[in-house]
Amino acid sequence: MLNVIINGKTVEAEKGATILDVANEHGFKIPTLCHLNLHDMDYCNHPVACRVCMVEVDEGRGPILKPACDTYVSDGMKIETDSIKAITARRTVIELMLSNHPDDCLYCTRSTNCDLQNLAHTMGVRENRFQGKKSALGKDRSSKSIVKDLDKCVLCRRCESICSEVQTVNVYSPVHRGFDTVIGTAFQDSLHDTPCTFCGQCVSVCPTGALTEVSHVDRVWNKINDSETITIVQTAPAVRVAIAEEFGEAPGTISTGKMVAALKRMGFGYVFDTNWGADLTIMEEANEVVERLNKGTLPILTSCCPGWINFIEYQFPKLIDVPSTCKSPHEMQGAITKSYFAKKLNIDPEKIFVVSIMPCVAKKYEASREELSVDGLQDVDAVLTTRELAEMIKEAGINYVGLEEEEYDHPLGESTGAAAIFGATGGVLEAALRTAQGWLTDDKATNIDFKDVRGLEGIKEATIKINDLELKVAAASGLGNARKLLEKIESGENEYHVIEIMACPGGCVAGGGQPYNHGDRTIIEKRMKALYEIDSHKTLRESHKNPDIIKIYDEFLGKPGDHLSHKLLHTHYFNKTDIVK
Amino acid sequence: MACKCDNEVCYAELDKFIAEGHYDDPDSLIQVLHHAQHLFGYLPREVQIYVAKKLDIPIAKVYGVVTFYTFFSETPRGENVIQVCLGTGCFVKGAAKVMESFENELKIKQGETTEDMQFTLSAVRCVGACALAPVVMINDKVYTHVDPSSVKRILEKYLISAAS
Numbered sequence: 001m002l003n004v005i006i007n008g009k010t011v012e013a014e015k016g017a018t019i020l021d022v023a024n025e026h027g028f029k030i031p032t033l034c035h036l037n038l039h040d041m042d043y044c045n046h047p048v049a050c051r052v053c054m055v056e057v058d059e060g061r062g063p064i065l066k067p068a069c070d071t072y073v074s075d076g077m078k079i080e081t082d083s084i085k086a087i088t089a090r091r092t093v094i095e096l097m098l099s100n101h102p103d104d105c106l107y108c109t110r111s112t113n114c115d116l117q118n119l120a121h122t123m124g125v126r127e128n129r130f131q132g133k134k135s136a137l138g139k140d141r142s143s144k145s146i147v148k149d150l151d152k153c154v155l156c157r158r159c160e161s162i163c164s165e166v167q168t169v170n171v172y173s174p175v176h177r178g179f180d181t182v183i184g185t186a187f188q189d190s191l192h193d194t195p196c197t198f199c200g201q202c203v204s205v206c207p208t209g210a211l212t213e214v215s216h217v218d219r220v221w222n223k224i225n226d227s228e229t230i231t232i233v234q235t236a237p238a239v240r241v242a243i244a245e246e247f248g249e250a251p252g253t254i255s256t257g258k259m260v261a262a263l264k265r266m267g268f269g270y271v272f273d274t275n276w277g278a279d280l281t282i283m284e285e286a287n288e289v290v291e292r293l294n295k296g297t298l299p300i301l302t303s304c305c306p307g308w309i310n311f312i313e314y315q316f317p318k319l320i321d322v323p324s325t326c327k328s329p330h331e332m333q334g335a336i337t338k339s340y341f342a343k344k345l346n347i348d349p350e351k352i353f354v355v356s357i358m359p360c361v362a363k364k365y366e367a368s369r370e371e372l373s374v375d376g377l378q379d380v381d382a383v384l385t386t387r388e389l390a391e392m393i394k395e396a397g398i399n400y401v402g403l404e405e406e407e408y409d410h411p412l413g414e415s416t417g418a419a420a421i422f423g424a425t426g427g428v429l430e431a432a433l434r435t436a437q438g439w440l441t442d443d444k445a446t447n448i449d450f451k452d453v454r455g456l457e458g459i460k461e462a463t464i465k466i467n468d469l470e471l472k473v474a475a476a477s478g479l480g481n482a483r484k485l486l487e488k489i490e491s492g493e494n495e496y497h498v499i500e501i502m503a504c505p506g507g508c509v510a511g512g513g514q515p516y517n518h519g520d521r522t523i524i525e526k527r528m529k530a531l532y533e534i535d536s537h538k539t540l541r542e543s544h545k546n547p548d549i550i551k552i553y554d555e556f557l558g559k560p561g562d563h564l565s566h567k568l569l570h571t572h573y574f575n576k577t578d579i580v581k
Numbered sequence: 582m583a584c585k586c587d588n589e590v591c592y593a594e595l596d597k598f599i600a601e602g603h604y605d606d607p608d609s610l611i612q613v614l615h616h617a618q619h620l621f622g623y624l625p626r627e628v629q630i631y632v633a634k635k636l637d638i639p640i641a642k643v644y645g646v647v648t649f650y651t652f653f654s655e656t657p658r659g660e661n662v663i664q665v666c667l668g669t670g671c672f673v674k675g676a677a678k679v680m681e682s683f684e685n686e687l688k689i690k691q692g693e694t695t696e697d698m699q700f701t702l703s704a705v706r707c708v709g710a711c712a713l714a715p716v717v718m719i720n721d722k723v724y725t726h727v728d729p730s731s732v733k734r735i736l737e738k739y740l741i742s743a744a745s
Binding site for chain 2: 164172187
C-alpha cells in the first residue's frame, strides 16, 4: 500500500492504481469524458484522448498537470483535484472541444442526457473564448438503425473500443489525421455498407449525439392519428423493467401496468405483449430442438436477437443453417396480429400498423427485412426503442409515474414467466429448456429453474438432465463471446447441443435502445433481477402452459412446426460476406 | 511510381514479400503497406482489403493507417513524387514559398497529380534534415537549401527525362 495526499488529505492507495481510481474510491470526483471502464464485460476504453480529467500532481519536483486516468500513483504523491490550475485546464479543454461542436443542443436528441453538455454545464462553461474551424461532415443516415453524426463526435473512441474489443465486429477506426480525424468506417463507407450488426452498443456508450437511433417517432404519431389505420403495439420483455428510469424511478422498477396504461392513453388501438410472442417462439423453438435432437442435427442456436443474426450472416456464413429458423418474438407476434387477430376481428390486415417497443436498435433493421413478411405485408411496421417511447409519453404530457396500472389486451397479451426472462442473457435458453423438459417428461419434472444459465457472465454453460438425456447447453452474450462459441462449432470442437446468443452483453436489458446507463452496469443487474422477479410471481412459468398459446394452436396453427407455422413464424438467413468488399 | 506491373504479378510479389519477411502478422502492417505501395504505385481499396485479410487486421484499421500517413496514397501517383517538407524547420526557412513555386510551375495544388501523370506534389512533415532546410525530396533524391527561384531548374531535369 502507498500513501498519497489528495487535496491535503492522506489516503491509502494500491500500487498500480491510477489517480482516477484512488480519487473515485475516496470520494473525490474528477470529471471524465472519454474514459469508460465496464469491468464485468472486460471493456476499458482508455485512450487518454480528452484530457478532461486533468489534475495537479506533485512528486517532489513541483506541481504539474497530468491526466488522472493515465497517471499511476506513487508513494507521497500530492494530488490537487480542485486547484484553480486544474479547473482552468479542464475548462479550457472543454471549450476547445466545444469550439468544434455544433451549437444545436436545443434540437439534439441527447440534450439533457449528454455527457458533453453535462460536463460543460458542471464545469461552468458559459461562453467560449475559442472560435475556429468547424468540421462539416454531415450525417450518415444510410442504415435502418443507427444515425451517425460525425460533427458531434468528440473522438473519445468508446464506440470503436466496444465494437472492436467487446463485439469483435471492428467497424470503426480513427481515420485521417489532425483536425480531419474522425472515428470512421473503412473507406468512410456508410454504415449500411459495412458488417455493422446494428447491435447499438456504440449508441449506448456514445457520450454525445454522434450516434443515435433512427427515429420512428413521427411515423408512429402520424399512424396513431390516422383514422384509416388500426395501430397495434407490442412491448418487449426488457422494456417494462427499464422505461421507468426515464421518469426518474429507480433502476429495476417494474412498470408493466403503467406502460400499458400510457400506450392506451397515447391512442394505440390495441396493446399487446411481445411476451405472448415469446411464449409462441418457445413452442416453435422447443419443437425444433426436439426435432433436431431426433434427427441428430444439433447444435441449434437461438434466433431471437437480430444483432446476432446479422453477425452470423456477415461473419460465419458457413453456419447459417445452425440457428433456429424461428422468427424473433415480435416478428411472430406481428405475423399473428395480421393474420389470426385480423381474421378474428374481421379487419383488413393492410389497415393494421404494428409497432414494436423494443430495447434494441437492430430490431429497426430487422423489421425492414423483406423476408420477414407474409403475403407482401411486413410483420412489423415500426420499431420504437425504450427511449423513443419515453420521449413520446413525455411529449403527450402523460404523468407516467401517477398512472393507474392497466392490463394488456387479449388475446395476444397473456404470457408466462418463461417469456419474461427473454430479456436477460440465458433467459431464452431457460424458457426453451422448461418447455422441452415439460414435453419430454409429461410435465412431471418438479424443478423448472435452470439457475446455471442465469447471471451477467459472458458465457454460461450447464448440463441438463431430462430423463436419460444429457443436454449440454450454453448461453453467450456479447458478440465477442458469441465468436468464441461459433469458432468452436466451425472447427468441430463444439460440445453443446443448444446455444443461446444475445448480441448485447447482458442481453436485452442492456440493449442499445434502453435508457442510457452512463457506464453504470449495476443498472443492468437491477433490470435483470426485475425480470426474474416477474417470472417468479407468475402462476404459469412454462410457455406451453399459456392458455392463449394452447388456444391459437387449437384454433389456427395446428401443431408447432406445421405448415401454417412455417409460413407465418419461420424464416431463413443469408450469406452477407460480400458486404466486406 | 505508377503501377509497374499488372495486378496479378503485383499480388504475387506482395505474397512473396510477406512470406519471405514473415510479415503475416498485424505488427508488420506498415512494412507491408510500404511495399504494396511500391509495387502497385498506390493503395487502392482492393489492395487495402487484401493486406487486411492477409495480416488478419480489421479493414477499418488498415484504412485508418493508410489515411494517417501522408506517405500512403489512395490515388494513383505520378511518375515522379515531389515531397516538399513543411516541418517546423523547413517552414520557418520559407518552405511555404517553395511549395507555392512548385504549385505554380506544375499548375496543380498540393496533394494533386499532373494530368500527364508525370508529377505528384505532396507535403511531408519533417524528413529529418532540418539543418539543410528547406528540403524537398523528389523520388529518392533529396534537394537541400531549396530556394523558390530554383524550383524551375530542379524540375527541368525531370521534364527532360520524361520527354526522352
